[in-house]
Amino acid sequence: MLESLPLADIRAFVMTADHGSFTRAAEQLGVSRSQVSKQVTALEQALGVSLMQRSTRSLRLTESGHLLHAQCRSALGDITQIVTLVREERNAMRGRLRINSVGGPIGERLLAPAVHAFMQTWPQVQVELDFSSHRVNLIRDDFDIALRMGALEDADFIARPLMTLPYVVVASPDYLARHGAPNTPGELVDHRCLVGSVSRWSFTARGAESRELQVDVGAQLECRNGHVLVSGAIAGNGIIRVPRLYCESAIARGELQELLSDWQPADVPLSLIYHRERHRPLRTVRLIEHLLEWFAR
Structure with missing residues (x-):
């Protein structure tokens, strides 16, 4: 039953009890007097009790009305405070x-x-x-x-x-001395590759004929950590495809060399x-x- 009680009806009842008048409650709520009266009547019907004794000149709470008013007035105050806190929290830089x-x-x-x-x-x-x-x-x-x-x-x-x-494909001079360098992306399938989360490497041919090519490489080592891939390549364990940001200093020091000069690895x-x-x-x-x-x- 609680789920079927509209909060607006409870608020209309509390406001009416506070002011002792449907008219003054309606003014505070910004609705018509008849609307407030209907809401209080609907609440009484839902609860199965009389909350107010009405006359042409006054309203008087019943015993059930006093009990409900005391509890709901406090609860509505708590709700108002919580809503205010939530709104303040949403708009606060903390x-x-x-x-x-x-x-x-x-x-x-x-x-x-x-x-x-x-x-x-x-x-x-x-x-x-x-x-x-x-x-x-x-x-x-x-x-x-x-x-x-x-x-x-x-x-x-x-x-x-x-x-x-921007991505690069690189390997160490030691690896290239032992295994040679691939001339095309397709030759990567015959090399030791160190792979992160992507084992299908995409390339675009440099120059006038911008052909696209995808190669499924084998994973000699599979690791999602970029530092591990770079250190593995420097150690001579295989070829890697990583963001240039990951290995630009190693390239500058000569620890890694860029491969496949005729092909551009797909940017990400x-x-x-x-x-x-x-x-x-x-x-x-x-x-x-x-x-x-x-x-x-």
């Missing part, structure tokens, strides 16, 4: 934000400085930065936003592009994703705006 992102250089060198700058601006916001390698579900895993690489097909969230990550987009909910806390809105501006620079 509270916790949970962010999930791919780790390695992307999380450490691209995202972390942006988060540090955000926290300098909004010191009352607490941030939990998670670099879990598994692909999280924003709602199930209770994250406010996430950074994801690659194509996004899930329609349950909003995706905003942050940047495009990095996107910011968040819930589709219409009413999001102000701290989440400000973080989204901050990250979009940060990566745009």
Whole structure:
């Protein structure tokens, strides 16, 4: 029965009891007198008791009416206070934000400085930065936003592009001395490859004829950690395909060499994703705006 009692009817009853008049209660609620009278009557019918004794000049609460008024007045006050707190919390720049992102250089060198700058601006916001390698579900895993690489097909969230990550295919001089260098992407199937989350590598031919090619490579080592892939390649264990950001210093030192000069590995987009909910806390809105501006620079 409780589920069938409209809160508006209870509020109309409490307001009428407070003011001792349907007319004054209607003025406070911004509705007609007849509407308030109908709401109180509907509440009485739902409860099966008389709450008010009515006359042409006055209203008097019954014993049941006094009992209900005392309890509901207190409860409505609590509800009003809670609603006020929720609204204040939504519009306050404080509270916790949970962010999930791919780790390695992307999380450490691209995202972390942006988060540090955000926290300098909004010191009352607490941030939990998670670099879990598994692909999280924003709602199930209770994250406010996430950074994801690659194509996004899930329609349950909003995706905003942050940047495009150039990729390279590299190996160490030691590996190339022992195994030779592939001349075309198709020759990768005969080489030792160290693979992250993607074993189908895409390429576009450089030059006037921009042919596209995809190759399913074997995984001599499979690991979602970019540091491990780079260190494995430097150790001479195989060929890797990673964002240039991951290994540009190793290339500069001569520890790794770029391969397949006639072919460009497909770039991969990095996107910011968040819930589709219409009413999001102000701290989440400000973080989204901050990250979009940060990566745009």
